[in-house]
Amino acid sequence: MLTSKVKKTKMFKKIGIKLIWVVGITAVIIIAIFSFYNIRSHSNALLAEVERHANQLSETVKHSTRYDMLLNQRDRVHTIINTIGQQPGIQDVRVLNKVGEIIYSSHEQDIGKMVDKKAESCYACHTANEPLERLQIKERTRIFRPNPDSARVMGIITPIYNEHSCWEADCHAHEKNQTVLGVLDVTISLSDVDAQIKQGELDTVIFAFSAVIVFSLLLWFVIKKWVDNPVKELLNATHEVGTGNLNYTIQEKSDDEFGLLAKSFNNMTQKLSEARIQLFQSDKMASLGRLAAGVAHEINNPLTGVLTYSSFLLKKTQDNSDLNEDLKVIVRETKRSREIVKSLLDFARQSVPKKNLVNINEVIEKGITVIENQLSINHVQLKKDFAKDLPQSTLDSNQMQQVFINLLVNASDAVGPKGGSINISTDLIKLSPYGITHIKKATCPKRHDLMNNEVKIDGMPSIKLKVYSNGTSAFIYLDPVYGRNHHKIDIDLNSKNLKVVCPQCEISLINPDKKCPECNSSVYSLEVPSQGNIEGCISKTCDWQKWDAVDADGQKDYLEIKISDTGCGIPRENLSKIFEPFYSTKGQKGTGLGLSVIWGIIDNHNGTIKVDSELNKGTTFTIHLPAGKS
Amino acid sequence: MKKDWDILVVDDEQVVIDAVVKICSSEGYTVDTAIDAKEALQKFGHNNYTLVICDIMMPEIDGFGFLDELHNRKISSAVIMTTGFSTVENAVKSLYTGAIDFIPKPFTTDELINSVLRGMKYIRIQNSVKSYKREDSEIPYVPCPAKYYRLGYSSWVAEDNTGSVLIGATDLFIKTIENLTGVELFQIDEEVVQGNACAFIIDKEERKHPLLSPVSGRIIEVNNDIIKNKNLIEKDPYFEGWFYRLIPSDSEYELRNLINCSSDRM
Numbered sequence: 001m002l003t004s005k006v007k008k009t010k011m012f013k014k015i016g017i018k019l020i021w022v023v024g025i026t027a028v029i030i031i032a033i034f035s036f037y038n039i040r041s042h043s044n045a046l047l048a049e050v051e052r053h054a055n056q057l058s059e060t061v062k063h064s065t066r067y068d069m070l071l072n073q074r075d076r077v078h079t080i081i082n083t084i085g086q087q088p089g090i091q092d093v094r095v096l097n098k099v100g101e102i103i104y105s106s107h108e109q110d111i112g113k114m115v116d117k118k119a120e121s122c123y124a125c126h127t128a129n130e131p132l133e134r135l136q137i138k139e140r141t142r143i144f145r146p147n148p149d150s151a152r153v154m155g156i157i158t159p160i161y162n163e164h165s166c167w168e169a170d171c172h173a174h175e176k177n178q179t180v181l182g183v184l185d186v187t188i189s190l191s192d193v194d195a196q197i198k199q200g201e202l203d204t205v206i207f208a209f210s211a212v213i214v215f216s217l218l219l220w221f222v223i224k225k226w227v228d229n230p231v232k233e234l235l236n237a238t239h240e241v242g243t244g245n246l247n248y249t250i251q252e253k254s255d256d257e258f259g260l261l262a263k264s265f266n267n268m269t270q271k272l273s274e275a276r277i278q279l280f281q282s283d284k285m286a287s288l289g290r291l292a293a294g295v296a297h298e299i300n301n302p303l304t305g306v307l308t309y310s311s312f313l314l315k316k317t318q319d320n321s322d323l324n325e326d327l328k329v330i331v332r333e334t335k336r337s338r339e340i341v342k343s344l345l346d347f348a349r350q351s352v353p354k355k356n357l358v359n360i361n362e363v364i365e366k367g368i369t370v371i372e373n374q375l376s377i378n379h380v381q382l383k384k385d386f387a388k389d390l391p392q393s394t395l396d397s398n399q400m401q402q403v404f405i406n407l408l409v410n411a412s413d414a415v416g417p418k419g420g421s422i423n424i425s426t427d428l429i430k431l432s433p434y435g436i437t438h439i440k441k442a443t444c445p446k447r448h449d450l451m452n453n454e455v456k457i458d459g460m461p462s463i464k465l466k467v468y469s470n471g472t473s474a475f476i477y478l479d480p481v482y483g484r485n486h487h488k489i490d491i492d493l494n495s496k497n498l499k500v501v502c503p504q505c506e507i508s509l510i511n512p513d514k515k516c517p518e519c520n521s522s523v524y525s526l527e528v529p530s531q532g533n534i535e536g537c538i539s540k541t542c543d544w545q546k547w548d549a550v551d552a553d554g555q556k557d558y559l560e561i562k563i564s565d566t567g568c569g570i571p572r573e574n575l576s577k578i579f580e581p582f583y584s585t586k587g588q589k590g591t592g593l594g595l596s597v598i599w600g601i602i603d604n605h606n607g608t609i610k611v612d613s614e615l616n617k618g619t620t621f622t623i624h625l626p627a628g629k630s
Numbered sequence: 631m632k633k634d635w636d637i638l639v640v641d642d643e644q645v646v647i648d649a650v651v652k653i654c655s656s657e658g659y660t661v662d663t664a665i666d667a668k669e670a671l672q673k674f675g676h677n678n679y680t681l682v683i684c685d686i687m688m689p690e691i692d693g694f695g696f697l698d699e700l701h702n703r704k705i706s707s708a709v710i711m712t713t714g715f716s717t718v719e720n721a722v723k724s725l726y727t728g729a730i731d732f733i734p735k736p737f738t739t740d741e742l743i744n745s746v747l748r749g750m751k752y753i754r755i756q757n758s759v760k761s762y763k764r765e766d767s768e769i770p771y772v773p774c775p776a777k778y779y780r781l782g783y784s785s786w787v788a789e790d791n792t793g794s795v796l797i798g799a800t801d802l803f804i805k806t807i808e809n810l811t812g813v814e815l816f817q818i819d820e821e822v823v824q825g826n827a828c829a830f831i832i833d834k835e836e837r838k839h840p841l842l843s844p845v846s847g848r849i850i851e852v853n854n855d856i857i858k859n860k861n862l863i864e865k866d867p868y869f870e871g872w873f874y875r876l877i878p879s880d881s882e883y884e885l886r887n888l889i890n891c892s893s894d895r896m
């Protein structure tokens with residue numbers, strides 16, 4: 001298990017790195033191409049600028065020396081050329097005549113030297129055998145290195161054309177038929193430009209590298225946060241669930257696919273856990289059934305011996321009143337044992353109570369006599385506060401006795417060996433049906449049963465309805481207690497196209513003529529067999545419900561029985577669970593069935609039981625049972 | 631020559647055998663015993679028994695297997711079933727497979743004696759059916775009408791067109807009780823369970839005879855006429871003498887354990 005986990009983590013890491021590789025390399029290529037073109041256009045722009053500058057300079061030299069040339073004032077031409085040639089960045093300013101002799105130069109030692117036609121400055125025009133006379137600016141510039149180890153230079157040649165005033169001047173230096181008289185050659189050092197280009201290149205490369213690094217880091221961080229961690233969490237969760245911890249939940253941090261995955265994972269484990277509990281419980285129930293059957297069979301045979309012999313004796317000793325009375329006790333108590341064994345079997349089969357008219361106070365008294373000894377051993381003081389003149393009520397006295405014995409034993413256990421007190425009181429009260437009456441059966445107009453045993457609310461089967469909202473369908477489960485109306489649902493119920501239908505026949509359950517008097521939402525209407533219709537608001541936030549048949553009865557008399565102890569109390573988080581089957585805090589001592597059986601018995605009598613408890617102060621069970629004949 | 635006994639008790643519990651022997655002997659019956667079904671079947675080779683009181687849960691052959699074997703051998707003794715595992719299913723299955731009565735353990739002396747008395751009367755009636763000829767003025771008992779269903783021979787159920795059902799006691803059952811003097815009924819809204827007592831018929835000696843309900847359900851109407859006029863149960867048990875109107879809880883399932891009266895003919 002552990003090795004596979006490590007392997008999986010490693011494998012995942014590879015996936016993460018793969019992602020970083022792919023995205024990183026793509027980024028590097030894009031940035032490299034971008035940088036390459038950026039550097040090239042940058043240096044081109046710089047060179048063009050230098051070229052424009054050189055051309056301008058040449059034109060300036062040509063124009064500023066023109067007049068002096070016309071007047072053949074060579075000294076002045078020299079001075080101008082020298083002055084310009086000494087400007088920083090300007091390497092050389094030369095004027096060549098037609099045959100290639102340097103006649104002016106900013107470097108005086110060059111004056112008088114001949115330049116080969118194959119030299120840099122002549123090459124452009126003299127490539128062809130006949131020299132060209134007109135050249136474009138592009139063809140007039142060239143970039144070269146005078147020596148292999150020196151900085152690059154840019155040269156620009158500007159032809160000096162023959163003009164009218166040249167051949168008419170007094171010096172007669174030029175013939176009329178000449179086109180080009182000479183060439184002005186300006187060379188400019190590119191060392192600054194080259195340095196700038198180099199700097200640009202360096203900047204771009206640094207930028208590219210930092211971009212790639214930052215990008216990769218960001219990518220790594222994002223993958224770690226949004227992919228790596230959630231996947232690790234999920235792996236961890238699957239591992240936990242795999243080893244049997246079905247209560248493990250993943251924090252649903254994000255709304256992305258991983259968040260959804262986590263949500264669906266939690267949902268899955270919850271369903272699994274519920275299914276497991278149900279399976280476990282039905283298994284327990286089945287073995288309990290077998291146990292009950294075995295016990296019933298085994299105990300009923302000896303009981304038959306006791307009951308037959310004692311009742312036989314009872315018949316025979318009708319004239320002996322002393323013996324007769326004692327035998328009556330044996331017969332009565334054996335019959336009671338018979339009922340207890342039967343209810344054990346019935347519990348496994350959830351049978352209906354056998355009700356007759358009894359006074360609840362007498363039932364409680366009978367229960368108390370059974371456990372009086374146990375209470376006094378535990379130093380428990382029992383205070384009774386029974387209301388007089390309680391009406392006779394329709395109850396199964398055996399089952400009710402079981403309820404009180406169970407609750408008193410629980411109370412006594414809670415008080416513990418140190419002692420304390422238990423209060424038991426009865427009273428007759430009036431309760432309105434709203435918030436109390438349990439809807440045990442509800443149908444659609446076509447009489448399909450809407451009760452659902454799979455989803456229980458507070459232990460009672462819910463009412464299942466189907467809802468269509470904006471094209472999606474879902475089920476809602478209503479609380480079966482009249483007046484609570486809470487929905488178990490996760491669909492938007494406020495939509496306008498809401499339809500509520502019977503899950504079996506899809507007949508609409510919405511009453512189109514009615515709106516909720518509290519929030520004006522739609523109203524559903526369900527049939528309760530032989531008890532009219534119950535209506536309720538479909539809004540999730542509204543509790544409005546109306547059940548005319550039950551309301552018409554008005555307030556009803558209820559027996560209220562309170563059993564409170566000064567014991568250890570029940571922690572708040574356990575209060576909701578205590579009526580669930582097999583919930584027990586008594587460990588080996590209890591079966592965990594006691595309170596769930598009590599709940600079932602009270603429910604079978606159409607009553608309610610609730611619990612209030614404060615830790616270390618005590619617990620109070622309050623039972624409400626319909627009073628009088630039912 | 632086979633010996634004639636009144637009762638054979640078959641039970642794997644000695645204390646139960648002893649108790650039944652004691653009680654039945656005190657009522658003047660001759661009682662034989664067997665510790666299991668095998669021994670009981672062997673005894674049928676040598677003797678005749680009017681009534682058999684038989685446990686269901688026994689090693690090797692259980693009560694139902696024993697009942698089948700009696701049927702295969704065409705032995706017409708009446709069988710009363712009893713078991714410590716007294717579930718509705720066992721009660722109903724016993725009556726469906728041909729037992730005339732079912733007594734859940736533990737039982738009292740009276741419960742046993744009443745059942746035995748009814749069983750003896752049942753046998754007498756069945757014997758008179760054998761000798762019955764059409765010319766005879768009085769028929770031994772009126773069989774259940776067609777379309778009715780019955781639980782064993784004791785109670786009947788008839789479907790009503792309103793979705794409810796009527797239940798009552800069969801003429802044969804009433805006839806096994808001598809001189810009916812009263813009836814104890816359940817109240818409206820009480821639940822009855824198939825195979826469990828739903829009423830008690832009291833005879834002139836104050837004996838209470840339980841009527842086992844043919845179906846489970848909630849009582850919605852009690853026939854008060856039979857309280858006022860007890861003769862109604864004897865005179866018209868299938869129509870005016872009905873006991874309760876019920877809302878059945880699972881009639882489809884429960885009907886499978888009932889006998890269709892359409893084939894009942896004298």
